[in-house]
Amino acid sequence: MKKKLKILGYLLVVAFILIQFYPMDKPLVSVENPNDLLQNNKVQKNVALILKSACYDCHSNTSKFPWYSNIAPSKWLVYNHINEGRDELNFSEWNTLEKDDKAELLDDISSVILDGEMPIKGYTFLHSEANLSETDRKAIVKWADRMLDSLYE
Amino acid sequence: MKKRINTILPLILLGITFILFSFTKESSEDYTTITTIESLDIPEDVKAIIDNKCMGCHNDEAKSGKSKMKLNFDKFTNGDYSTGKTISKLDKITKMLSKDKMPPQKFLDKYPDKKLTDDESKLISDWASETSAKMKGE
Numbered sequence: 001m002k003k004k005l006k007i008l009g010y011l012l013v014v015a016f017i018l019i020q021f022y023p024m025d026k027p028l029v030s031v032e033n034p035n036d037l038l039q040n041n042k043v044q045k046n047v048a049l050i051l052k053s054a055c056y057d058c059h060s061n062t063s064k065f066p067w068y069s070n071i072a073p074s075k076w077l078v079y080n081h082i083n084e085g086r087d088e089l090n091f092s093e094w095n096t097l098e099k100d101d102k103a104e105l106l107d108d109i110s111s112v113i114l115d116g117e118m119p120i121k122g123y124t125f126l127h128s129e130a131n132l133s134e135t136d137r138k139a140i141v142k143w144a145d146r147m148l149d150s151l152y153e
Numbered sequence: 154m155k156k157r158i159n160t161i162l163p164l165i166l167l168g169i170t171f172i173l174f175s176f177t178k179e180s181s182e183d184y185t186t187i188t189t190i191e192s193l194d195i196p197e198d199v200k201a202i203i204d205n206k207c208m209g210c211h212n213d214e215a216k217s218g219k220s221k222m223k224l225n226f227d228k229f230t231n232g233d234y235s236t237g238k239t240i241s242k243l244d245k246i247t248k249m250l251s252k253d254k255m256p257p258q259k260f261l262d263k264y265p266d267k268k269l270t271d272d273e274s275k276l277i278s279d280w281a282s283e284t285s286a287k288m289k290g291e
Contacts (some may be wrong), residue, residue: 103241104248111222149237152289 015078019072030061030092037094051091054119054130057083061092066126081120099151106148113140125148195230199280202273206256209267236288243285250278 033039038048057063058081069078089105096103112118114137119130132140163167176183192277199206203226210220211225228234234242250253269277 100244103237106244107238107241108247115218115222117219119175145235145238148241149235152237152240 012078016072022072022076024072024076024079027063027086028061029063029080033061033092035093035095036060037091038041041093041147047139050132050136050140054127054132054136056132057123057127058082059091061090069141072094077122077124081123103148103151106144106151108146110141110144113137113144157284196280199276202277205268206273210256210260231276240285240288243281243288246281247278247285250274250281 037043038051045049063082065078068074089108095104111120113132116137119127121131124131161281177178208226209215210217211224211226212221213225215221215225224245229242246255248270256264256269261268
């Protein structure tokens, strides 16, 4: 029994080392983002801060990569989440969007923040600053709703 | 000491893997009894389809917060949505229908009779896109 466990342990270690070699492109990061939402629009400070600290890791080109994001298997999860997140909404490319697309995204932001779908649990578990308070959520929703309306005024 | 590491290390690795993969959450959609749209600025034929096939999830009393949050026909018709909101919801209806995403497949597996026919889908999406265009002043 003990021997079996030992073998299993070794196998796991070998597997762990082997999966490190599985190739996967790291999502690109850019420092200059001329089309970024916060650079081009007047967003009040508290909202901008929340967006930066709770959303920008996956929804912008300025993702920060913690140590575990360089090690498989957590690497796969982090990279996938960032790619998916940017695909849905990338604040760094906000100004390249059509008005109607902006509107739909703002409406999405409002609903996923209101019902707690975002930020995802796995992220808030490791990033306590992304654990939004009720006040934070209300601020985001209010901002998104106002900005949406301002698009069609 | 070495022996201890031999047993502990794989356990830690297992633990890490387990935690990381436990993050994916499954959302379950609930289906409640159908309610009808009270106030009207939706044409009768469109309204009839919505009442029958969409209102089960997209109404004030719906159990699933998610579908209600994304689109609530009650708010839609009693003026709770602002103009901007209304436009974006209408555009999303058109988009969802063009991609055949609503009603969701998981729901249709349980309630196959709720599937929209091509004609019904076109009727709703024409109404949504025309109304949205009008509101945008196009």
